[in-house]
Amino acid sequence: MNVTDQQKRYTLDFGTGWAYDPAPESTDHISLKKKYGHFINGKFVEPAEGNYFETINPATEEKLADIAVGSKADVDAAVKAARKAYDKVWSKMPASERGRYIYRIARMIQERAREFAVIESMDGGKPIRESRDVDVPLAAAHFFYYAGWADKLNYAFPGRTPAPLGVAGQIIPWNFPLLMAAWKIAPALATGNTVVLKPAETTPLTCLKLAEIMQEAGLPDGVVNFVTGAGDTGAAIVNHQDINKIAFTGSTAVGKLIQRSIAGSGKKLTLELGGKAANIIFEDAPLDQAVEGIVNGIFFNQGHVCCAGSRLFVQEGVADAVHQKLTDRLETLIVGDPLDKNTDIGAINSKEQLDRINSYIEIGLNEGAAITQSSCSIPSKGYFCRPTLLQNVSQASRVVQEEIFGPVLTIQTFRTPDEVLEKANNTPYGLSGGVWTDKGSKIFRMTSGIDAGVLWANTFNKFDPTSPFGGYKESGMGREGGLHGLLPYLKI
Amino acid sequence: MNKRLEVKKTYKMYIGGAFPRSESERYYSLKDKNGNQIANICRASRKDFRNSVVAARKAQSGWASRTAYNRSQILYRIAEMMEGRASQLAEELVLEGLSSKKAVEEVNEAIDRVVYFAGWCDKFQQIFSTVNPVAGSYFNFSVPKPTGVVSVIMPEKSSLLGLLQLILPAIAGGNSVIVLLPQNNPLAGLTFAEILHTSDMPGGVINILSGFREELLEQFASHMDVNAVIYGGSDTESLKLIQEQASKNVKHVVVETSNNFFDESFKNPYCILDLQEIKTTWHPVGI
Incomplete structure (x- = not known):
């Protein structure tokens, strides 16, 4: 797919006609002691x-x-x-x-x-x-x-x-x-x-x-x-x-x-x-589903998830297409009032954590990363962070090696399954991982090769009481x- | 006729499928209870241990990716090879101070223990795996996978049976190991390395060092590329040191305080589970 041609075919406009009316959850039934x-x-x-x-x-x-x-x-x-x-x-x-x-x-x-x-x-x-x-x-x-x-x-x-x-x-x-x-x-x-x-x-x-x-x-x-x-x-x-x-x-x-x-x-x-999970997208993956999985993997709960899919690996042939789809999808995410039922990304849990996330974004930029952030507005009060993508990062980058615990996704590319396995396992962590491909045998090759306790294939961030979790x-x-x-x- | 002058054996360590002396060229001399020289034993250095970890890491994924059936056959092959050299092992246990009767008993039990764990290689997964009935349209299952590289510090007693009881659960489960033999009773363990070498066991899966526990304990517990440490012993100070050092990279610590490895309670698959990670895989069910 030629991305530049595709881009010419349509322009996505999220600025007008897409406003959601506020849909706040009521708090009048809540009783809290002082x-x-x-x-x-x-x-x-x-x-x-x-x-x-x-x-x-x-x-x-x-x-x-x-x-x-x-x-x-x-x-x-x-x-x-x-x-x-x-x-x-x-x-x-x-x-x-x-x-x-x-x-x-x-x-x-x-x-x-x-x-x-x-x-x-x-x-x-x-x-x-x-x-x-x-x-x-x-x-x-x-x-x-x-x-x-x-x-x-x-x-x-x-x-x-x-x-x-x-x-x-x-x-x-x-x-x-x-x-x-x-x-x-x-x-x-x-x-x-x-x-x-x-x-x-x-x-x-x-x-x-x-x-x-x-x-x-x-x-x-x-x-x-x-x-x-x-x-x-x-x-x-x-x-x-x-x-x-x-x-x-x-x-x-x-x-x-x-x-x-x-x-x-x-x-x-x-x-x-902690964790620093690899979320791996192969060329034969259903890309639209994969993009939803990437978004769910890193932006669920503002990225405050130990098993978050915080390192994205995209096979080279679809890297541009995935980045375009992801950038488009980023624009549609609603950041704001946690009590609004339309909100996708709520508030960062504390000032301390927001500072930490921002300092990591700064570290990434200093390491030479290219940054893509949603252009959404964020509330003037409270602790909020725009969903963020960091490209041009390497295995040695701190933003790739260290857990950020926020809505920040690093993006790397790969050519072969062996290469991506090597990269996926090259952190001190081993909590979770994700694989997106339509080929069954490839799924099992990857899930058995990743040293992590929970593997999601063609899905991400699913939890259940009957399903063991740990790293x-x-x-x-x-x-x-x-x-x-x-x-x-x-x-x- | 003159008595034949015997050819004395040089005992060497076993690292990455080779039999080196210590890189430090240090040794200690092992004496029997009458003070007569039995042999010079390699005194492993920290560098020897680090080399062993490199060998163990290199060998581990290959060992784990062999079929369980193949691992089972290789373990059984170890038993076959031990049977053939049973009398040598027994003689060495006697040199270490056991009575002949006890020595034979220990060798027999050790061989039987190998057969016992050979049988678990392709079965424990079925005991410890689950298919999980999650509330959603997903197929979800959990299986045990080896934790990786395991360092093993042996107790002073039960130098052959104890050795096997401590390493076999790790090996049957697809891990690789580095063992530090009992300082004063290393002979049977060093001969066991020679048995391994003729048993189709790939080099590097089991690495055997001799040396001073006090000198190597900390390194066995602190090395950043070791995933679990087994401590055979009951010295509280040593255990505390091991557990503290293990925290550097969140190692599992398995403690074995018993000295009586003949006990039937050792025959169970839960000691394999101690050195496994449970891996859970999700996949949607749909068209």
């Missing part, structure tokens, strides 16, 4: 040292609530509650009963789904369409899936008698706050462990609303505890003597720090860390989801 303490032993409690921090709406920079800062004393109280609940209640309870509590939680999330979706978008900046259609339904589905495992564990690992570990300390990130809480809590409870969980400091609200569900579901006190705060609170969990298991999702740098901190402690560890190499250890997601919480 101030949230920790959730320990079934109750909301004041922090021991009395300190609070603000959680804000990144789309408006307005304060949503004051959140307790977790100190060592708070973490200690939470661990004591979790230990007591483990010894006295949760490990003694018939497994089927444990399962029924988890089913209740799943159902109550479904009942309050819209409320959770709105709060998730307000606190984290993600488009309501995603929180409503992805985060919250998947969180409920996760609890529902693991609820059923509680009394069937003896069938999961042939020849073994699985037993719980005890108290699990869990630390989750800000990109999928409720969903990550579900990924952590559901398998831990189903396998008979109790939980102390710290949500991310910028997105604690849905977790604290989940605490309300734990109360309403009648979950025994202390089985699930939430302590809010930043890195110091997390460190207090990681280093606590009476925790048997640490599960962390977040950056590779912090993951390494955690692995180092618990050396010699005997704590079991699961890490879900190779510096992307982590252990799996979450599916039968394999039980193992990190069991002695077998």
